[in-house]
Amino acid sequence: xxxxDVDGAVxxxxxxxxxxxxxxxxxxxxxxxxxxxxxxxQLEHFxxxxxxxRLDLRGHGESTGAGVRTIAELAADVLALxxxxxxxxxxxxxxxxxxxxxxxIALAHPxxxxxxxxxxSIGRMxxxxxxxxxxxxxxxxxxKLFVATNIQRAFAPGHPREEIREYIRSSAATPRxxxxxxxxxxxxxxxxxxxxxxxxxxLMVHGYHDVQxxxxxxxxxxxxxxxxxxxxxxxxxxLPVEKPAELTAALDRFLAVxx
Numbered sequence: 001x002x003x004x005d006v007d008g009a010v011x012x013x014x015x016x017x018x019x020x021x022x023x024x025x026x027x028x029x030x031x032x033x034x035x036x037x038x039x040x041x042q043l044e045h046f047x048x049x050x051x052x053x054r055l056d057l058r059g060h061g062e063s064t065g066a067g068v069r070t071i072a073e074l075a076a077d078v079l080a081l082x083x084x085x086x087x088x089x090x091x092x093x094x095x096x097x098x099x100x101x102x103x104x105i106a107l108a109h110p111x112x113x114x115x116x117x118x119x120x121s122i123g124r125m126x127x128x129x130x131x132x133x134x135x136x137x138x139x140x141x142x143x144k145l146f147v148a149t150n151i152q153r154a155f156a157p158g159h160p161r162e163e164i165r166e167y168i169r170s171s172a173a174t175p176r177x178x179x180x181x182x183x184x185x186x187x188x189x190x191x192x193x194x195x196x197x198x199x200x201x202x203l204m205v206h207g208y209h210d211v212q213x214x215x216x217x218x219x220x221x222x223x224x225x226x227x228x229x230x231x232x233x234x235x236x237x238x239l240p241v242e243k244p245a246e247l248t249a250a251l252d253r254f255l256a257v258x259x
Contacts, residue, residue: 001062006080009065012036013055013081017047023255024089024114025051029078031096031120032182033147033171035061038095041244042251053090055081057098059178066177071097071189074182075104088112093251095119095240096213097182100189106200107191116202117251120237122213123192123221147172147179156209156236167238195224202228203254205247207235229254 004011014036017025026046028039036054046052057074058065068074078101082090091114094102099121106113141149151168171179202225206218215232222228231250235242 003063004081004084006058006065006077008067009058009077010063011055011058011065011077011081012062013053014043015051015053015085016043017051018049019051021050023050024091025053025087027078027082027087027090027092028052028054029092029094029098029101030054030057030060031094031098032186033060033151033174033179034095035170037061038238038240039093041240042093042248045248045252051087053082053085053087057101059175066175066181068178068185069181070185071100071104074185075101075108079105079109089114091115091117091255093117093119094121096121096237097186100186100191103191103195103198106198107194110198110200113200115255116198116200117254118202118204118218118221119247120206120210120213120218120239121204122217123195123224124190124217125187125213126217126220143176143179144172147174150212154212154237156207156234156242159236159238159242163241167241192221192224195221196226198225199227203231203250204228205231205233205239205250207237207239207242208232209235210237210239212237 030038035056039054043052056063089112092102099118102116148168151171155164204222206215222230233243233246
């Protein structure tokens with residue numbers, strides 16, 4: 001598996017599909033405590049006819065590194081990888097925190113982003129006072145319980161328990177420093193007032209049962225975008241693994257539209 005040294009981290013990534021494809025590469029960015037394998041279904045589907053790039057963000061999956069404090073710093077890692085690969089223009093697909101990273105890139109480098117897909121992502125995390133206090137208190141419990149509670153809540157009711165347990169184990173393997181620091185980074189992330197600047201054609205796909213980042217927060221972001229398409233799917237927050245085929249079909253339709 002290829003790796004790249006970037007500012008104190010070793011990023012593990014996949015770069016598959018034809019280099020001479022007519023369409024620009026697809027770049028998949030996973031979310032908090034996850035890894036690049038969230039996109040297995042999409043990689044398998046698209047790599048036959050299109051270049052597909054995905055990575056483990058620093059401190060996640062098979063990538064090393066810590067010390068990152070902001071979403072912008074994660075965005076810089078993604079751009080460093082794309083520059084290394086010689087990819088100038090691309091389509092960004094970001095899940096949850098990966099969608100925050102994608103928006104950060106689109107705002108800073110609009111000329112490089114042909115299209116963007118935000119999966120279960122928002123522009124600002126907003127809570128009632130009571131919910132905010134509950135979230136703050138959750139950081140005080142033992143680390144593994146904190147991770148387990150967040151991952152359990154991410155899935156819609158009825159998702160197989162054995163799969164959820166496996167995702168909990170995988171997430172809990174992420175270093176505590178990385179998880180807690182980026183938890184704070186997500187809470188501090190806010191591009192809602194600048195969303196109108198993003199002229200990139202954008203698809204927002206969201207799980208109807210998402211309680212981590214509720215649909216209403218995504219719709220608030222969609223209203224601010226000048227060119228956004230919205231699709232709601234019967235899933236929770238982990239849409240890429242809860243309903244992978246439906247997400248892939250939505251991507252296919254969005255990418256097939258020329259213009």
